Amino acid sequence: MTDLSCLSRDELIALLQKKEEEAAAANAKLVTAETKASEAEAKANQAKAIARQAEEKVIQAEKRAQQVEEKFVRVRHNYYQLAKGTIHLINSVNAVKADYAKQVEQYLLGLDDEFAKTALNAVLRYVQDSRKILASNQRQIVTFFSKGNEAFTSVQQAETSVAKSLTELKKAPSFSNNVKAIGTALELLHKAVVSLDNTKQSAARIQKNLEGIKKRLNVRSEKQKTEQGRVNNFENLDKQPGIVAGRGISSMRCPECGCEITDLKTALVKIKVQADALLNHKAFGQCNGYQVGFCSNCGKVHVLMEPEQDHPLFPERQISTRSMIAWNESVCAGIPLEKAIRHFEKEAELGSNTCSYSLYDYQRIYLKPLYLELKKKLQNQPIVLCDETPFDCLQDQGRGKAAGNQPKSCKSTTNYIVTMTSADSSEEPVTLYSYSPTRSAENIGKVLAGFKFKTLVTDGYTGYETLLRERLNLKEDEPVLHQSCLVHLRRQILLTVLPSDHFKQLMKMPEHKALGILKERLENNADGIKLLTALDLIGCVFRLRTLMRDGTLSIRESMSGQTQLMDWLDELMMELKEGLVQKKGARWVKSKDHPNAKVCVYYLNARDELRTFLTDPAIPPCTNKVERAIRAVTVLRKNSLFKHSPDLMNTLCIGLSVNATLLANGIENTSEFLTEYSQALYKHMLEKGLELKWKETGQQKTSFSICSEKRAEQDSQSPYLPEKLAEGFNMNPWLNRIFNRKA
Known part of the structure; x- marks a missing residue:
C-alpha cells in the first residue's frame, strides 16, 4: 500500500487522477452491463410474446382441425344416410339384383376417407343402369327424390334429374316464374275433383265442399273507374308561377279585443326559392312583404299574409319554407335529399350542409307537432x-x-x-x-x-x-x-309447392295427362294436393272479405264462410304435420328434414293467432x-x-309519417296542405316572438332572431327557441281538415 505522506504534491494529484479514471471506467462498465441486461430482458419478453402467439396459433389450428374433422363426419354421415336410403329404395324394387346392393354396402362399410364419395358414385351408376326397373316403379323413385309429395314428372325426366345430381333436386326454391302456374294448377284440380266419385279423403272432400262456396264468390262487385284518360283542361292550368306580395291596407280590427289598429308596418323578407324540387332546380330570389299590426290596447301582434305567400323557415333566415316542403316531398317519393338539393345549393351558393340542416329544422319544428x-x-x-x-x-x-x-x-x-x-x-x-x-x-x-x-x-x-x-x-x-x-302463411306454402322443376313440368303436360295425375293424387290424399287446397282456401278467405267490404255479402254470411274455410285449413295442416314435427317446450320444431315440415312448424306456432280475425270483422287477416x-x-x-x-x-320518420297520413286520408296535394299549415305555424311563431320583443324593448319591430340549436345548449330556457315559439299553436283545425271533420 502506498504511503501518501511520502508523495509529493504532483504525485498525489497524478494518483488522484488515476483513481478517478479507474472509477469512471468501472462506472462505464456498470452502465454497459445494465444496458445489456435490459436488452436481454426485452428480448426475453419478446420471446415470451412470440411463444404465446405461437401457442395461440397452435390452439387455433387445433380448433380448425377439430372443426374440419366434425364437418367431415357430418358430410360422411349425410352421404351414408343418402346411400342407405337409396339401398332401401333399391330393395323395394322386385327386379333389383342383390349383388348391386351388396356392392354398395361394401363401399359403405369401408373406413377410408374417400368411402362416402365412392359409395355415392356407385349408387349413381346403379341408378343409371336401372332405367327399366325405375320405369316400372315410377312412384317410388319420384316420392324419394322429389322435394315433396306434390312433385310429379315423367319417367325420362326423373331419370335425367337423378343422373345429373341427387342434390340438385334439393336446390333452393324460386317461385318467381311459377306463381302464375298456381292458378292453372287449381283449375285443373277443380276439374279432377268433379270427375271423382264420393271419397273420404280430406283434400278431395274439402275441394268438393269448396265448389258451393265458389259459386257465391263468382259474384263480381262493380269497380269505379279511377283513370280519366285524356282530359282537355289546358286552359284551367296556371301558365306561369307568380310572386305573391303582401297586400297593403290602412287599418284593421284586432281579433283579440276588437279595437281598430291604424299603426301598420310593412315587413319585407328576402328568400331563396327552388322553382321545382323534381324537375327545375333553378334558384331565384324573391322579396315578399307582409303587414304587421300592433294592438296597443291588448298588446297583441297580428301578421297579415296572402294565402299562397311564401316565407322563410324562421325570421331572418333566407331558405324558403316552400322549398323545404318540396324537398320533404322528394324524400317521401324515394329521391335522395342530396340529389334533390344539389343544383339548388350550387345555384344559390350555399354551404354543403345548409339545405340538409334546414330540412332537418323544418321536420323537427314544423312537422313534429x-x-x-x-x-x-x-x-x-x-x-x-x-x-x-x-x-x-x-x-x-x-x-x-x-x-x-x-x-x-x-x-x-x-x-x-x-x-x-x-x-x-x-x-x-x-x-x-x-x-x-x-x-x-x-x-x-x-x-x-x-x-x-x-x-x-x-x-x-x-x-x-x-x-x-x-x-x-x-x-x-x-x-x-x-x-x-295469413299472407305470410300463404308465402310459406308457396315456398314449399313451387320450388322444384317437377311442378313446372306438370304445368307443361297436356291437360288430360295432368288431370289423370291430379286425380290419382287426390285419391291417395297426397301432401302436395293438401297444400294446393290450402292455397285455395286462403284465396277464398280473402275473396269473402272483399265481398263483405263491398256489401255484396252480409257480414254474418261472410264471417261464417271464413270460419268454415279456416276450419278446413286447420284440418289439412293437422293431417300434414303427422311425423314431421314435434313439440319442444312451448314451440313446435321439425322432427324430420322434409320440405313440408317448415310450413307445418310455421302454422302450428301461430295456429291460434291466425284465426283472431274471425272474432271481429274489423280485424284484418294480414x-x-x-x-x-x-x-x-x-x-x-x-x-x-x-x-x-x-x-x-x-x-326522416316524421316527414314520412305526415306525408303517408295525408295520402291515406285522401289529401293528394300534400304540398298545398303543408304550405297552408306551415304559413299558419310561421305566423304563430312570428307573432309570439314580436310580442316578446315589444314587451322587452318597448319598440315595435317587424323581425327578430331565433335562438339557434347551438345556442340552445347554453340557454335552454330562452323564449326565442323555435320549440318554445311553436308552443300553443292550435292543431285542431288542421286535424279536422286531415280527417275530413267539421270544426
Missing part, C-alpha cells in the same frame, strides 16, 4: 298493424363521424324503421314511422309504448309475441289479441296495408342507403 298529434290518434285506436324494415344508421353501427361517442353496448349491426298503421276499418287512418336501433322486443316495445290497442296485427316474427306477453298484456281481464299474417306503407322506406333505402345519426333518422 303534427306528428305527435297523429301519434296520439293512432295510440288510441283499437287495431294497429305493425311491421319493420332495415335502414342503416351509421352512428348506431359504430360508423361515421359521431360514432366515437357511442358506447359499445349501444352499437348494432342492423337498424330498423318500424311502421305502424291503423286498420282499413278505422275512420281516422294514420300511418306512422319510428326509428328503432334494433329489432329486439325491448326496442319495439319502446316504439309501441303508450299504445292502447286491443289487437295487434303482425307477421310471424316471435319478438311481437314476447312483447305482448311481457310488456303489453298487463291486464288479465283485458288481454291484447294478436293476429298473425299485414298487407302496413307492408304497402313500408314500400316508401324500401324505395328510399335503395337510393339513399343510410342516415348519419338517430336524430336524422327520427326527423
